[in-house]
Amino acid sequence: MTKLDVTVEETVFATDKDLLMEHSEYFRALFQSGMRESTQDKILLRNLGAMGFLITLRVIAGERPLLSREEILQAVECAAFLQVELLSKHLINLIGYENCLVMYEAAATYGLLDLFHAAALYIRDIYEQLEEDINCLPAELLQYVNSLTPSTFVAVGAHTPTLEFLEDTSRTMCFLNEQENQWESLGCIPDNASTFLAGVAILNNKVFIVGGARGANKQVVERSFCYDADSHSWSEFACPHQLRYEVTLVGHEGHLYAFGGEYERVPLAFVEKYSLSSQTWSFGKELPQPTAGPPAAKAMGRIFICLWKPQETTVIYEYDTGKDDLINISSIRRPQSYGHCMVGHRDNLYIMRNGPSDDFLRCTLENFNLSTQQWTTLSGQYVNSKGALFTSVIRGDMVFALNRMMTLLYKVGTHSWRPIKEKAGFNKGGQLHTFFLRLPMKTKLMASKLYKNPHQSFL
Structure with a gap:
């Protein structure tokens, strides 16, 4: 285990450098870049939430935590910025009636395409159950949902x-x-x-x-x-x-x-x-x-x-x-x-x-x-x-x-x-x-x- 201290919003996380490189495209590119940061044992991450980074660490360590609305927003941001596929998959597995619209809009905002498409398919399948809430989506997001094929019972x-x-x-x-x-x-x-x-x-x-x-x-x-x-x-x-x-x-x-x-x-x-x-x-x-x-x-x-x-x-x-x-x-x-x-x-x-x-x-x-x-x-x-x-x-x-x-x-x-x-x-x-x-x-x-x-x- 190679220790690495990562600071996010003034919170210091003692992490495993090898584990971060294994699961994050961002850290893999950073530590293989040959730049000064690639040899440091302390890293500062800007413009990310500490809560989101903690969730990221829990998921790559093998946990599967349930997430609140605020936690979802920060987790989506981290999954997109740090390019953590395992976290993206976990978010997809958490899509449900109460959070599908939040997931969909957050994925659209941060460009997390797999989550974006999975949430859109889920919304398409329960379109009628969402009633008026579905109309709160921006027009282009609603249009994408309507372009999808709903699932059929066979x-x-x-x-x-x-x-x-x-x-x-x-x-x-x-x-x-x-x-x-x-x-x-x-x-x-x-x-x-x-x-x-x-x-x-x-x-x-x-x-x-x-x-x-x-x-x-x-x-x-x-x-x-x-x-x-x-x-x-x-x-x-x-x-x-x-x-x-x-x-x-x-x-x-x-x-x-x-x-x-x-x-x-x-x-x-x-x-x-x-x-x-x-x-x-x-x-x-x-x-x-x-x-x-x-x-x-x-x-x-x-x-x-x-x-x-x-x-x-x-x-x-x-x-x-x-x-x-x-x-x-x-x-x-x-x-x-x-x-x-x-x-x-x-x-x-x-x-x-x-x-x-x-x-x-x-x-x-x-x-x-x-x-x-x-x-x-x-x-x-x-x-x-x-x-x-x-x-x-x-x-x-x-x-x-x-x-x-x-x-x-x-x-x-x-x-x-x-x-x-x-x-x-x-x-x-x-x-x-x-x-x-x-x-x-x-x-x-x-x-x-x-x-x-x-x-x-x-x-």
């Missing part, structure tokens, strides 16, 4: 590969037209693709399908498929080294992560990572136990996995993508409980599980807060009839829970999820995959045209 049922000569008009991926309150088709998935017990993930506005099974014997599907929402086209990509079904797939920062699964009815502990840039799979740290379909979620830019242990214990692990390691985060015991899933929202993980054994159609909901490391059981019970909460995804502060009867929207609250309204249900049986895509108008028009000929090939 669902696909459980389909196994079919022979080309067999007509199967049900092999469709559909989106919810919220204004008309009806489901519309995006066309058929490829004939050789399986969404039955497959891993499905979203990354870069694309749908990735890995593995899956066909037939009662669960014969593994040996092909992987990708749907590009921007071009409205399907393509194939490489399969993992270990073929599997009932695999959990997560998309994160240019990679797909495949967790667990089964092969020939044998549970697996393998973890594999697919790089979109190199188009190759590589093995990662194995799960501590073989598991089929472990629930997974992303929160605060991190990946979390839920595993069952004996004695009715649920354990949450973080998969550290930087170190390729599994970290035990927390555990909780609940009797007579099974079949759970998990979603992330801000610094919270929500774990859904069945209710008591005599009321399995009702779902209990528990929250693990990453900042406080505390568990909370949310008040009330949540309808789980025909799989509602077990297909939940979140947009902004709204949960979309889907079954054949309805799409139920919840507002995420501190101690409960409050039902807001109902939308049309998705009339498909069996397992459902739900997610959000940004569907350009041209994609919807192409889908409408192709739907008239649902067996036209996308490949």
Whole structure:
């Protein structure tokens, strides 16, 4: 560790010079410049706030602090001036209903482009909820938000590969037209693709399908498929080294992560990572136990996995993508409980599980807060009839829970999820995959045209 004293607003911070160079383009350029400052062990930073610099130091040291409005403004200034990508990513992970407009305007002021675009997308997705506040934005910022494509709720049922000569008009991926309150088709998935017990993930506005099974014997599907929402086209990509079904797939920062699964009815502990840039799979740290379909979620830019242990214990692990390691985060015991899933929202993980054994159609909901490391059981019970909460995804502060009867929207609250309204249900049986895509108008028009000929090939 090379010590460096940095003075900001008359406050002296004892810092690690190497750590600053690793995470800040500004300090890297300064200390490699050959100028007099590059050899000094004391630096004075002008025109920055001490609070913002303290937040910067906390973030590059590995903390993920929640920030107030004033702290956000100073953090954005530091992230832009010192060019700290890790701080920019942290700010993006903090975007929420109460701070998205502040983030957006601050990012525009200081030229922090990644945060600017991320905040604009968030605002576009919750446009109606912001009501009059949205009109307080400068005209050019409002115009940029309106130029973006909002995210759309998409669902696909459980389909196994079919022979080309067999007509199967049900092999469709559909989106919810919220204004008309009806489901519309995006066309058929490829004939050789399986969404039955497959891993499905979203990354870069694309749908990735890995593995899956066909037939009662669960014969593994040996092909992987990708749907590009921007071009409205399907393509194939490489399969993992270990073929599997009932695999959990997560998309994160240019990679797909495949967790667990089964092969020939044998549970697996393998973890594999697919790089979109190199188009190759590589093995990662194995799960501590073989598991089929472990629930997974992303929160605060991190990946979390839920595993069952004996004695009715649920354990949450973080998969550290930087170190390729599994970290035990927390555990909780609940009797007579099974079949759970998990979603992330801000610094919270929500774990859904069945209710008591005599009321399995009702779902209990528990929250693990990453900042406080505390568990909370949310008040009330949540309808789980025909799989509602077990297909939940979140947009902004709204949960979309889907079954054949309805799409139920919840507002995420501190101690409960409050039902807001109902939308049309998705009339498909069996397992459902739900997610959000940004569907350009041209994609919807192409889908409408192709739907008239649902067996036209996308490949």
